[in-house]
Amino acid sequence: MFHTDPAGPDRAAVDVTAAARWLDGQVVRTPVLRSPAIDRLAGARVLLKAENLQAGGSYKMRGGLYAVSRLAAAGHAGVVAQSTGNHAVAVALAARRYGLAATVVLPVDAAPTKVAQARAAGARVLLVDSDTAERLAVAREISDETGHPIVDAYDHPDVVAGQGSASLELIEEAERAGTPLDALVLPVGGGGGVAGACLAAAGRPIEVYGVEPVGCDSLARSLAAGRPTPVRPVPTIADGLRPSCVGELPFAILRSRLRGVIRVDDEEIAEAFRLLLMELKVLAEPSGAAGLAGALRLATDGALPAAGPGTQRQRTVGVVLTGGNVEAELVARLAAPARLREEVPA
Ligand SMILES: Cc1ncc(COP(=O)(O)O)c(C=O)c1O
Secondary structure (H helix, E strand, C coil): CCCCCCCCCCCCCCCHHHHHHHHECCECCCCEECCHHHHHHHCCEEEEEEHHHCHHHECHHHHHHHHHHHHHHCCCCEEEEECCCHHHHHHHHHHHHHCCEEEEEEECCCCHHHHHHHHHCCCEEEEECCCHHHHHHHHHHHHHHHCCCECCCCCCHHHHHHHHHHHHHHHHHHHHCCCCCCEEEEECCCCHHHHHHHHHHCCCCCEEEEEEECCCCHHHHHHHHCCCCCCCCCCCCCHHHCCCCCCHHHHHHHHHHCCEEEEECHHHHHHHHHHHHHHHCCCCCHHHHHHHHHHHHHHHCCCCCCCCCCCCCCCEEEEEECECCCCHHHHHHHHCCHHHHCCCCC
16 A cells, blocks of 8 residues: 655655656557537537547556556566556556566456456456455455555556656647646546646646546545545446545545546436547547546536636636547447437446
């Protein structure tokens, strides 16, 4: 377990800039996409960072690769991870790149495409209970038996730093284009990605928001309670956003830096999924589309930040489309018009 400094982690402990520098050339520099239809709906310029096109199909590759590379350099022969799916795929691929053994623990109801990708990368895959604490306990047992360290999916400084590199690329690209971000929106599972986003945005006037599915809102509850607070996650199409509790390290970063949490329901996520597919021809998984759902909700609620003092310029909102690993059946169900959706079995 990673122990946080009571004074709060400093930027040296979670160094997004160093991670971004290392990852440059090691992962895909994913494109930033625009859609006039999405801009119109949001009433803002929306810049979408397409991490669904990342190696391994999600931004989890960044943190997984950065963390595993450092463990390989330290001489470890293997790694262990637990995950709802995408972090397991990332760790499996990273371990293969460095010739390390990988054991990954996933929930019994993990998306088959994520299980298959982890197996194809050569990892030993264990399917256990869908409760995060159960999976962590199994991962710890394996780590004790093998001596291989756990690469936590979000409670790990290198994972947070690696995830943050996606946000840093988006922030810097927006600046280079002369359209600096006013807000940055990311989906939240254990909070690693959005914590990395807060560190990437530090020192700039960017409001960072996290998005949680209704009923999977550990971060919102934790911020209200002042400490990490678990929930019993309800079923959601956003399988990557189901961890039962925000991580300690992400929470310590987020509690003073995050502007707010937006809760969205599955229908809003499905609508964002359809917009991405039909307007941008981009296939995101529901967890990956949740950031856009949150940005649209923010716009509907009239809560987008103003565009700089005294200026008339259009506001710019960055969204990280965090992943694209999704079953064909779910794509068919979500893409269908409402009338057909009721007829397609879940
Ligand atoms: C596609 C996708 N988006 C977002 C998340 C949440 O990331 P984090 O756990 O860093 O909050 C996950 C987690 O698995 C994911 O797979």
